[in-house]
Amino acid sequence: MVASMASMATRFRTRAMVNLCYLAVVFCAFLVPSFAELQRIEHPTKSDASLSFLVVGDWGRKGFYNQSEVAFQMGRIGEKLDIDFVISTGDNFYDNGLEGVYDPAFRESFTNIYTAKSLQKQWYSVLGNHDYRGDAEAQLSPILRRIDKRWLCLRSFVLKTEKVEFFFVDTTPFVDKYFTEPDYTYDWRGVEPRKTYLANLLKDLDTALKKSTAKWKIVVGHHAIRSVGHHGDTPELIKFLLPILKANNVDLYINGHDHCLEHIASLDSSIQFLTSGAGSKAWRGDLKLHDNHAVKFVYDGQGFMSVKMTENSALIAFYDVAGKVLHKWKISKQLHSAI
Structure with a gap:
């Protein structure tokens, strides 16, 4: 017993x-955030397999600082190119992101500004550091998609088209200073513990890039890897992200953060670094030109970027607030040449 x-x-x-x-x-x-695989989204291309899109960043100021003027020109160029979608490189809402899913700033800075017919296409967006100062998860919410069906913002994801794959990366959590700044509060829900989040993100990005059979690989983030603008290079991305891009033969890295337009060629790989962060407020004269970068173009005013791609080539153009073409660059798998 x-x-x-x-x-x-x-x-x-x-x-x-x-x-x-x-x-x-x-x-x-x-x-602990789980990232078994980056979420994948498919976007159809035209019957001839060509692809056109616009890129704008650092824009959400309720129409001020020439945001409305830039939006007007985006509509004009978007119609001319018959764009498939728009990419936003982050800092979507100033100064401190959204307060929640029903914050009127969403309509005031997005829906009511980008009204042109050609811009009524899907917008694919990442979060910037200013977005993390508000309710970051509000921008990820499907509620915003019900308010405006164009809106799609995720932390990190893969956008697949017939010949091109885009890898959107959440770069803000990489930057050390945001975790120690005394003057701002950041919404780190879904990110902490930070080391786990970043390790998983890097691993899953590397896996996704290795698995990709796309002819073109484009990575999109908010922060610059290489820049001669106000913020300059991002050391954390040079250390952790850049080696993965090089190892996987990425063609373009597209970012915002610096409020300017830039085209910088890599000195030791085929990657082209493109900054489009001039959607509203720009920083005139705030450039840090030096000999460490192969700077092909830089402009310290407002504007945006377009990309038109075929199977074998990509034509990239930068525009100012009046819609004037400031710089064009044609890239192919065989040859890079300025126009």
Whole structure:
């Protein structure tokens, strides 16, 4: 009898331990972000497999600082190129992101500004550092997609077309200073623990790039890897992200963050670094030109960028606030040449 009771007690203890372990696993699953695979989205291309899109960043100022003027020219160029979609490189809403999913700033800075017929296409967006100062998860919410069906913002994801794959990367959590700044509060829900988040993101990006069979690989983030603008290079991205891009033969890295337009060629790879962060407020005269970069073009005013791609070539153009072409660049798998 005593032995039986002892055996029963042992079984209860064992079952209790199993239950505790199960609860611990479940609890940790909620605490640690899981990135088994980057979310994939497919976008159809035209019948001839060509692809055209616009890129704009750092724009959300309720029409001020020439945001409305830039939007007008985007509409004009978008119609001319028959664009398939628009890419936003982050800092979508100033100064401190959105306060929630029903913040009127969403309509005031997005829906009511980009009204041209040609811009009524899907917008693919990433978060910038200013977006993280508000309710970052509001911008990721499907509620915003119901308010304006064009809107799609995710932390990191893959956009697949017939010949081109875009890899959108959440770059803000890489930057050390945002975790120590005393003057701002950031919404790190879904990011912490930071080391786990970044390790998983880098691993999954590398895996996605390796698996890609696309002829063109384009990576999009908010922060610059190479820049001669106000913020300059981002050391954390040079250390952690750039080696992955080089190893996987990425063609273009597109970003915002610096409020200017830039085209910089890599000195040790075929990557072209393109900045389009001039959607509203620009920083005139705030450039840090030096000999460490192969700068092909830089402009310190407002504007945006277009890309028109075929199977074998991509034509990239930068425009100012009046819609004037400032710089064109043609890239192919065989040859790079300025126009």
